[in-house]
Amino acid sequence: MATARAERLVNLVLCLLSTRQYLTAEGIRRIVPGYADAPTDEAFYRTFERDKSELRDLGVPLEIGRNSAFDSVDGYRIARRDYELADIGLEPDEAAAVALALRLWDSPELTGAARGALLKLRAAGVEVDERASGAIEPRVRTSEPAFPALLAAVQSGRVVSFDYRRPNDPQPRTRTVQPWGVVSWRGRWYLVGHDQDREATRCFRLSRITDRPEAFGRAGAVSRPEDVDLLKLVAGVDRDPPPATSARLWVEQGRAQGLRRRASVVGQQRLDGVDGDVLEIELFYPDSAASWIAGYGPDVVVLEPDVLRKSVHEAHLGTVAAFSGAEVDG
Incomplete structure (x- = not known):
């Protein structure tokens, strides 16, 4: 029962987040999986009221309103601008918890239910905001051009080379690195790995990479040492926080x-x-x-x-x- 309630709440949030219109309770009953099984109208409204209260307790900002002056009942929606969070800094254990949550979202049960909710929403003639379909799914956002190539090199375990510009040095120099991971720290992205030219562990700020990194060599040749904490390495490089x-x-x-x-x-x-x-x-x-x-x-x-x-x-x-x-x- 707890799993069914959780899936119903996910479907409800996705439905209200994906529409620019206010949806009435009856409209939500027809669209959102989990409500149509209610044996009576009274049972549906009790369940719907409990779900609304639970979402509010979780901090989900429900908006109540009407689409026009001719509507006779109130409807509901979730404004994306109030739902979305800004960038959040996570400790290593917190990041691990987020990774576990992401695996749960990737499960066929939840993704299938979410897609079914969107299909029913469109079939009911409701205008769907396509960008909102992935708003619940955690995503990594970065504007650094080197990020995709470096992440691919880490995932494939291949050596990577790139031109890197050090502070106070206008001339970029080529670096050849065994990449261990890409880390975000205090608003900046870093590549951590073993610098083959200098035979030492190094951290490279992605904003100082001046070209597109190129991966080469056999896949799986590079792996991160088990005793290495990437975040601690980066924190040691960028110790001083900027003034607030x-x-x-x-x-x-x-x-x-x-x-x-x-x-x-x-x-x-x-x-x-x-x-x-x-x-x-x-x-x-x-x-x-x-x-x-x-x-x-x-x-x-x-x-x-x-x-x-x-x-x-x-x-x-x-x-x-x-x-x-x-x-x-x-």
């Missing part, structure tokens, strides 16, 4: 729950006729935080610092240009 930057943001009331979890409310302010809260947040990597904040659209406005405000504004202009196909003059 304090930012003040205006957030519309009831919006941007993901951001609110990391910030403190310090006041209220009415902006362009809309009531909102003034939040303070500490950012260690304002450059990467700008794209995260920009994702909340008009629900969040940067009050200060001015550099962050301009970065978010430029991100908004870039999004407009991408969708309009024209260059936008800021």
Whole structure:
């Protein structure tokens, strides 16, 4: 029974996350696997109310509303901007737990149920946001061009070579490395492995790789030593954290729950006729935080610092240009 409830909750979240419309309880009953088995209307509504309460207890932000003035009953949906989390730093044991959860999601039972929910959603004539179909599935996000080739080399166990530019040295130099793993640490990505030219263990920041890494040699020739902790090696290279930057943001009331979890409310302010809260947040990597904040659209406005405000504004202009196909003059 616990497994059936968990699958039903996953299907419900995926359904509400995948639609831009408000779905009524009866619509959800027809679409989401697990509800159609209710023997009576009363049994369905009891189950649905319990599921809604459980999702709220888990921090899932359910929105209630109507698609038009002609609708007679309320509907439900989940706004992606409030559901998604920002980048999270994990300890090694926490990362292991996430890996186990990812294996569970990859199981045929859950993926099959999720795909079935999307098919029923489309069959019911509900507009589905294609991007949301993978929002529940954990993903690794990185903008480093060298990342895919290095990860492939680690997974295949092959030696890799690339041109690498050291700090204060404008001339890149070729490195030949036995790759052990790719690690994220404090907003940066690193390759850890054995440098064959220097006969020593080295960490390489991906942003300093100037070309596309090339793998060569026999697959399976490289394996990570069992006693090596990749994260500790990287932490030893990047010991000093960057200074925190304090930012003040205006957030519309009831919006941007993901951001609110990391910030403190310090006041209220009415902006362009809309009531909102003034939040303070500490950012260690304002450059990467700008794209995260920009994702909340008009629900969040940067009050200060001015550099962050301009970065978010430029991100908004870039999004407009991408969708309009024209260059936008800021």
